[in-house]
Structure formats: structure tokens, C-alpha cells
Amino acid sequence: MPVDLSLYLVTDSTPAILKGRDLCTVVEDALKGGVTVVQYRDKKSDTGDLISTAKKLHQVTQRYGVPLLINDRVDVALAVGVEGVHLGQDDMTFELAKKLLPKDAIIGISTSSIEEARKAVADGADYIGIGTMFATPTKTNTKSVIGTAGTQAILDAISDSSIGTVSIGGINHANVQRVLYQSKSPKKGLDGVAIVSAIVAADDPKASAEEFANLIKSTPVFALDSKVAGANKPETLVAEVPQIVRKLVEAHPLVHNMINFVVSNFVANVALSIGASPIMSPYGDEAKDLCKFNGALLINMGTLTSESIPNYEKAIKAYNTRGNPVVLDPVGAAATEIRRNAVSRLMSGGYFDLIKGNEGEIRQVWGSNAVQQRGVDSGPSTLTDSQKAALARDLARRERNLVLMTGAIDYLSDGERVFAVENGHPYLGQVTGHLRLFLGLPYSDKLLAVLSGLLMYEIAAENAAAKDYVRGPGSFVPAFLDELYAIRTAAAKGDDSWIAGRAKVHEVKI
Structure with missing residues (x-):
């Protein structure tokens, strides 16, 4: 029957x-x-x-x-x-x-x-x-x-x-x-x-x-939208990036950060440099008001306390209800039993539009073959490039969201497409607080939005590292902020030369 x-x-x-x-x-x-x-x-x-x-x-x-x-x-x-x-x-x-x-x-x-x-x-x-x-x-x-x-x-x-x-x-x-x-x-x-x-x-x-x-x-407001035509080709995606960066500058979106204490100042400065409006608030009850500005929520697990998870859950619920983007950065996810349990609780407690982490963190979120982390570093890699791409794809497919696995090569996937991005500089691995929140912009392809933020960030890093006065992470950080601001300024003027011929993006076939 x-x-x-x-x-x-x-x-x-x-x-x-x-x-x-x-x-x-x-x-x-x-x-x-x-x-x-x-x-x-x-x-x-x-x-x-x-x-x-x-x-x-x-x-x-x-x-x-x-x-x-x-x-x-x-x-x-x-x-x-x-x-x-x-x-x-x-x-x-x-x-x-x-x-x-x-x-x-x-x-x-x-x-x-x-x-x-x-x-x-x-x-x-x-x-x-x-x-x-x-x-x-x-x-x-x-x-x-x-x-x-x-x-x-x-x-x-x-x-x-x-x-x-x-x-x-x-x-x-x-x-x-x-x-x-x-x-x-x-x-x-x-x-x-x-x-x-x-x-x-x-x-x-x-x-x-x-x-x-x-x-x-009803279709959930946070659901991934249908893909734009031709978006499987890297050159098609990259061609759209300048327009998205300009949109970010115009929109001046709010970014609600529930963040690692160590990187709050840096993340705030990055957000300001690229044209976003940051607010640092670990207090979950504030989210019901902050989410009304249609910005994005970033949860960075770098500094966990006994009160962190309940506050995260309140914020996730508020932003999920409105369909605003929520990003999880499971910092040090495999380092301790407390962090592993925190990841499990957060994954069952809400929807994340983007999960961003290094190899060890992404493997822990996946739930198998996890490695022991000492801290925020990924630890020795045991995966081939194709295995990394497959893991990013499989996690995105399982969670029906976007996954960004960071490293010498970044792998970005929406569960169907996987793109490798080879821009950036090793100094980025020694500077915490990466910010890639373009998800709140009104584009039908969320993967493209994240890719835009990633390229803006990593090309700025390349430009900064090339300065004569940059000798290491300490001098790199202010130069990096300056280069982010330079790209933002150029984008506002319609100048796309910052990306011309620079993007190193290719699709990974698995």
C-alpha cells in the first residue's frame, strides 16, 4: 500500500x-x-x-x-x-x-x-x-x-x-x-x-x-544553487573572479567571527583590507541580531573553552535559519579528544556552507584515517595529490557543501567538481587566520565565490612575498595586508590587471 x-x-x-x-x-x-x-x-x-x-x-x-x-x-x-x-x-x-x-x-x-x-x-x-x-x-x-x-x-x-x-x-x-x-x-x-x-x-x-x-x-535557503553554464572550465571560472571581487568591495559585507584569540587582530585587518566589515563576537546570543545584516559567520576552533561549543551552536542555528553562509575552520581538529568531540558535535549541530582546513583537519572531519596533530599544523602528509582531491570531493559530496583543503596545493570541491589552486606562498603556512568569505555574495555558483576569495588572497600573498623588504613571516604580514588593499583598490576602479595571467587553477579529474 x-x-x-x-x-x-x-x-x-x-x-x-x-x-x-x-x-x-x-x-x-x-x-x-x-x-x-x-x-x-x-x-x-x-x-x-x-x-x-x-x-x-x-x-x-x-x-x-x-x-x-x-x-x-x-x-x-x-x-x-x-x-x-x-x-x-x-x-x-x-x-x-x-x-x-x-x-x-x-x-x-x-x-x-x-x-x-x-x-x-x-x-x-x-x-x-x-x-x-x-x-x-x-x-x-x-x-x-x-x-x-x-x-x-x-x-x-x-x-x-x-x-x-x-x-x-x-x-x-x-x-x-x-x-x-x-x-x-x-x-x-x-x-x-x-x-x-x-x-x-x-x-x-x-x-x-x-x-x-x-x-x-520547501528547499532550504542554504542549499547549493545550480551550477552556472560552462563553470567546469577553469578559464570560465577565473574570468568571473574580477567581477566577484568588485561586488565584494561594493557590498562591504559583515563577517561575524567566532575566532581564535591569537588571530583576531590579523583576521580583522584582513577583512578590512579586502573591503569586508568584521565583528569579533564569541557570544552566541548576539548572532540572532548580527545575522540580520545578511553577512557570514566564521567559526574557528583555534581557542576552545568549555563555553565555546554551546555558543557556536546558537550562532550556527541563527545563521542557518536565515540561510546566511556559515564557514567552519576546524583548527587542530585531530590534536585532542576534546577537539575531535567538538568537531562531531558541530557537524551534527548545523549546516556549514564551507569547511576549510588542512589535510589533518579535513581527515578528522571526514571521520576516518585521522592523523594525530600536535597543534594547528597538518602533520606529515600521507596522501597523494589525487587522494587529497578525492577526499575533498567525497566530504563535500557527503555534506552537500563546499570543502577547501589547504596546503602547497589547495583543493576546492562542491562534491562534483574539484579544482586545484597552486597560487600562494609558503609564508601563508606560517600565518594563521586565513579568511575566504565571499559566500554571501549573490552569485549562483558558491564554488566560484570561494575560488574568487582564494585567488585574491593567494595572489596578494605572492605579491607581498616578492617585496624586497620581506624577509620572513614577520615582515610578510604587513606587506600582505597592503597587497590585499591594493587589489581591493584596483578592483574598485575596474582594473583587473592584478589577476591577468596569474591564476593557477586546473580541474582535477578523479
Whole structure:
């Protein structure tokens, strides 16, 4: 039986969630708001009470033409005559449930791994619940939290199947669009999301369901836009760079920096030199006001404290909600267990338009083959150039964003295209606080925007290093700021000579 899984409600009868309200009333309000499937889940009540409540719920769902499924209890489903059941890995087997239930009964299966999903497909399940997406207090027997990356891997593994898919676990209004967007594999996406407390515990279940329904139907404002024509050719991209730099100078965008204390002054001066307007604020509550200026947020993990992550999360939420660009610089991500955990938490807490880091940091964000860092340096490279390009592409593809891996050669990817940029100077590796925030400009190709900032930055570095008086990092920094300002001034006058014949960009075929 075809089922609309888009807004799947899972009930919770605990007093703290229901707040003294009648479950049937809450469910009906949610149905009025747009819920498309209801699963009755109650692990504690006696069989007689389960049947009684299920009958009342079924009367409600039938009025709205929405299927009612019973969690685990096939006997209750049979007694009430509902449309189907949802089974966990430790519940009755699919084969036995199939024998007991009517031929057209809906049977869903909980899965948290590729193996479980493939078995559910082979068995003939109507849909699978994939999770747990995020940590949640509503389930204490969670085997694993798989996030969008784990969900995407499962969807990719069963992409040849037409089975329905729904994600569950910690999904709310703030993250539902990101869940749907980032979980999508190249060939298969989620058909819906399962919501528990965000609707059942809401003061107004109808309004909460309506908001979910609208978010589910809408494209997230932070989604990568379609590529511009001809943008796979380096020369086409580079030809657009001067115009983008001029736009930056004209726009004078705000850059909100939650930054390493060591580099605050340098980053502020770089921003001013290129025509941006910097503000340094580690206070997450300020983001709700700062994001209204339509600027970008940079999170640099260089100086972590016990208060850093909660403040980062508040800022990410504010900027994600408006669709403003958010950049993560996971400084020293592999240096300590605290930093590794911080990366995991941030990656599950919001969407980053750009993740920028050296090889060690990008490998840590990817989550495998990580290297031990001593500090902010990448450590010895163990990857070939083609492997670096592939890692940048694969991380960008998984997160559905942009990834910039810095080094002697920089690799920039949006998950489809990969470009190597060979501009710059070794002094840049000894100067922290790189700023490449052109993402807020109104161009359809975000990769092109980042490439523009990268070229402006690295050509300025080449110019600075060539000065007779520059003898090392100390004298390089003021010369570098001067050269950034010189490019900005030239761009404002329509002078593009700063880039003519200078860009060293080529596409990497993998």
C-alpha cells in the first residue's frame, strides 16, 4: 500500500510529554496540521489499555484518511484492525508478522545499518525507519547515532530499491531541512521524517505540524544553487573572479567571527583590507541580531573553552535559519579528544556552507584515517595529490557543501567538481587566520565565490612575498595586508590587471 511518509508522527504517552492532555486530542490537532502517518507507540501500558487507546486513535486517523500503525504489537494491530505495524530489530520478525497480518497491511522496519536496511528491502518491507539521526531522550535503547552521513550511506546502499524511507531521532524545526538535504544520496533521498516530542510535546501540535509540513516542502535557503553554464572550465571560472571581487568591495559585507584569540587582530585587518566589515563576537546570543545584516559567520576552533561549543551552536542555528553562509575552520581538529568531540558535535549541530582546513583537519572531519596533530599544523602528509582531491570531493559530496583543503596545493570541491589552486606562498603556512568569505555574495555558483576569495588572497600573498623588504613571516604580514588593499583598490576602479595571467587553477579529474 503506497504511504505518504513525509510527516510521520510517533506518539509518546509519558506524562512529561503529554502535559496532562488527551493523546487522541493531540493526535487530531497534529493531523489537522498535516501529519501523514501516525504510529502509536506505548511500551508500558497493559494490552487491554493499548487496544482501547488504539481504537480511539484509529477512529481519529480514519476521519483524516491517514494510516495508523502500531509499534511492535502485532496482536494489538490485529485486534483493532489498523493499517499496519512498525517493527524494531528486537521485535517480532518480519516473516512472522507478514503471515499474521492481512495481505495489504503496512509493515515498517527500524534500521540503523546498511545490513539491516538491505535485509528489510529483501524481506519486502513497505518502508524503513532510519536512525537514530541525533541523540534523543525518547529512546534509551539507541544502538547508534548515525547522523546525516550514516543515513546517506544507508540510502546509497539501497538506492536501487523503491522502498520508502523515513528518518527518526531528534528531528525538530531547526534541523528538519538539513536532515532531508544532507541525507540525500546521489540516487535516493528520504521520503519523510518521523517526529515525536517536537509535535506531541508542543504547546500547539497543529501549528507545529503545519510548520514541519511547510519546511519539508520547501528547499532550504542554504542549499547549493545550480551550477552556472560552462563553470567546469577553469578559464570560465577565473574570468568571473574580477567581477566577484568588485561586488565584494561594493557590498562591504559583515563577517561575524567566532575566532581564535591569537588571530583576531590579523583576521580583522584582513577583512578590512579586502573591503569586508568584521565583528569579533564569541557570544552566541548576539548572532540572532548580527545575522540580520545578511553577512557570514566564521567559526574557528583555534581557542576552545568549555563555553565555546554551546555558543557556536546558537550562532550556527541563527545563521542557518536565515540561510546566511556559515564557514567552519576546524583548527587542530585531530590534536585532542576534546577537539575531535567538538568537531562531531558541530557537524551534527548545523549546516556549514564551507569547511576549510588542512589535510589533518579535513581527515578528522571526514571521520576516518585521522592523523594525530600536535597543534594547528597538518602533520606529515600521507596522501597523494589525487587522494587529497578525492577526499575533498567525497566530504563535500557527503555534506552537500563546499570543502577547501589547504596546503602547497589547495583543493576546492562542491562534491562534483574539484579544482586545484597552486597560487600562494609558503609564508601563508606560517600565518594563521586565513579568511575566504565571499559566500554571501549573490552569485549562483558558491564554488566560484570561494575560488574568487582564494585567488585574491593567494595572489596578494605572492605579491607581498616578492617585496624586497620581506624577509620572513614577520615582515610578510604587513606587506600582505597592503597587497590585499591594493587589489581591493584596483578592483574598485575596474582594473583587473592584478589577476591577468596569474591564476593557477586546473580541474582535477578523479
